[in-house]
Amino acid sequence: MQMTLQFFGATEEVTGSCHLLNVGGQQVLLDCGLIQGGKADELRNHDPFPFQPEQIHAVVLSHAHIDHSGRLAYLVKQGYTGPVYTQRATAQLCNIMLRDAAMLQERGTERTNKKRAKHDLEELEPLFTEEDVEQVLTQFVVLDYGQRVKVADEIEVCLSDAGHILGSAVVELWLGQQPEQKKLVFSGDLGRAGMPILDDPTFIDKADLVLMESTYGNRLHRSWQDTLVELKSIFKTTISESRGNILIPAFSVGRAQELLYLFHLYAKEWDLSRWRICLDSPMAIKATEVYVNNYPLMDEDFKRFTRLSPGKHPLLSCAEFVSSTEESIELNDIHQGLIVIAGSGMCNGGRIRNHFVHNLWRKEADIIICGFQALGTPGRLLVDGAEELTIHGQSVKVAARIHTVGGLSAHADQAELLRWYHHFEDAPAIILVHGEPEAQQVLIQALNQDKATKPKSSAIAKRGDCLDLTALPKFVWLNAASDTSET
Known part of the structure; x- marks a missing residue:
């Protein structure tokens, strides 16, 4: 045969x-x-x-x-x-x-x-x-x-x-x-x-x-514990220094939900309560609903945590969900105290590019890269140390601090x-x-x-x-x- x-x-x-x-x-x-x-x-x-x-x-x-x-x-x-x-x-x-x-x-x-x-x-x-x-x-x-x-x-x-x-x-x-x-x-x-x-x-x-x-x-990725320490350091340093916004390009399925869960677990330890956290991605919001509705597929730690906190779902408790274009644009007027999770994960589309236009050139801003970046993508250029990106036809200087957190892969x-x-x-x-x-x-x-x-x-x-x-x-x-x- x-x-x-x-x-x-x-x-x-x-x-x-x-x-x-x-x-x-x-x-x-x-x-x-x-x-x-x-x-x-x-x-x-x-x-x-x-x-x-x-x-x-x-x-x-x-x-x-x-x-x-x-x-x-x-x-x-x-x-x-x-x-x-x-x-x-x-x-x-x-x-x-x-x-x-x-x-x-x-x-x-x-x-x-x-x-x-x-x-x-x-x-x-x-x-x-x-x-x-x-x-x-x-x-x-x-x-x-x-x-x-x-x-x-x-x-x-x-x-x-x-x-x-x-x-x-x-x-x-x-x-x-x-x-x-x-x-x-x-x-x-x-x-x-x-x-x-x-x-x-x-x-x-x-x-x-x-x-x-x-x-x-x-x-080899960093261990999970080392990754948590790295994230804590980024957030605590940024917040204690009263720096600008933190932008996190994230894949709408998987990475976005993982970040929401971490922010729920470590909000106090990472001193996030004084900052506004926004999930600015209509697709990630819809995907989060699918995650919530597929509770039986989660691991035992997640299910146990959810059972101990009825009415306070760990994916829904810590972030504002920004769906409309108008709401997303309003975030551009905020220059400090904002954490934005937005697609696309490789920075080649989506709302993260709009946030880059308003933040990437600011030395007070921080960008956390937390997923694979394919060759030729803007995310890969940032990881490789690009000094500027072309976004919507205009050149944007890269002055923000770039953090590559491989342990979140x-x-x-x-x-x-x-x-x-x-x-x-x-x-x-x-x-x-x-x-x-x-x-x-x-x-x-x-x-x-x-x-x-x-x-x-x-x-x-x-x-x-x-x-x-x-x-x-x-x-x-x-x-x-x-x-x-x-x-």
């Missing part, structure tokens, strides 16, 4: 997750995410899919983050009519995130077309519209963790908690029938042990092939990735995706250093690579471009 896996996204880069399984002629897509980064990167989202969307039998979605889900509506626009299998909470979050993405696509295209009209250029179409999103949402099939289902004649799937964001999943896939059956485990994005709100990532025992993310394959670091892989029995073959080349090279070397746990085969996926899964644990590539990817 034919059994292949081909890689079309998040290959030697972090965004655009997209991998295609073909088992017995039936094709199942793992994720269908937006490419994020600079303008040139984002333009690649308009490229035709390197497969026929109408021939895809099913999609399995690991989680709601837009670099994993963001091209689903485009897939439907191009002819896909099948189901999208995903965890129940992920479907609820996609209802928010994909609508927001469509709105941004339509607004961005409208602005571009106004400029093109001045030069008599042909109008462009948005990548997808709200109508396309409405259609794809009707195709979602919701699953609970631990529920094993058949998504194609020769493919069964089970989702387990990945601990990354609400609803995030490690995907187990059983391909074909015994005795030739192969088992593939796709990590999706792996979270970290001991982080607040969510359960730890699920360990899986058996696999013939592990498809694993590698975002932080070359670094929702991605596993190198040690946590290795620990998760080493839980598998018999050191299965592994392929790295969802990482930049430097991080992947370091991680694959670390995987192969220990003879006792060295993978049977290991490789870094390249775009277009096609692997013959029937030959596992040996890697047999079905295209010449793949010869250099094996380690």
Whole structure:
């Protein structure tokens, strides 16, 4: 029986997750995410899919983050009519995130077309519209963790908690029938042990092939306790010195809710009571409602804390929710005593850019970067020490203090990735995706250093690579471009 896996996204880069399984002629897509980064990167989202969307039998979605889900509506626009299998909470979050993405696509295209009209250029179409999103949402099939289902004649799937964001999943896939059956485990994005709100990532025992993310394959995060000390120092110093505002670019799903929880827990210790805290993101506010409504998926500490404080939900108790544009604009007149959590997490859109215009040039302001910043994004430029940013067509000097708090990352670091892989029995073959080349090279070397746990085969996926899964644990590539990817 034919059994292949081909890689079309998040290959030697972090965004655009997209991998295609073909088992017995039936094709199942793992994720269908937006490419994020600079303008040139984002333009690649308009490229035709390197497969026929109408021939895809099913999609399995690991989680709601837009670099994993963001091209689903485009897939439907191009002819896909099948189901999208995903965890129940992920479907609820996609209802928010994909609508927001469509709105941004339509607004961005409208602005571009106004400029093109001045030069008599042909109008462009948005990548997808709200109508396309409405259609794809009707195709979602919701699953609970631990529920094993058949998504194609020769493919069964089970989702387990990945601990990354609400609803995030490690995907187990059983391909074909015994005795030739192969088992593939796709990590999706792996979270970290001991982080607040969510359960730890699920360990899986058996696999013939592990498809694993590698975002932080070359670094170790600060411990959670050290991270709390670091945050306390930033807030207490800023507040005691009566400095300006604190801006926190945050992903609307996951990071924003984590920050709300921390502010609830440590308001007194961090001396936050004298400061005004605002969640200035309509999407993050809606996502917070989804978190509140999915109480059973939280970790025991969070549930215990909520039971001990009835009527005072830890995600709803400490911050003002700023929904309207008018309310957001009013915050621009405040120059001290304000903490603003706003999207986007990589600073390439959303209301955080407006707050940068009014605060980034002020030496009294503080910016806390607390998530992964892709190459080419304004957030990455700040982390790398940029002296100015271009925002809404104008140059803004960077005079604010920039704090990079890596310990807040929702991605596993190198040690946590290795620990998760080493839980598998018999050191299965592994392929790295969802990482930049430097991080992947370091991680694959670390995987192969220990003879006792060295993978049977290991490789870094390249775009277009096609692997013959029937030959596992040996890697047999079905295209010449793949010869250099094996380690």
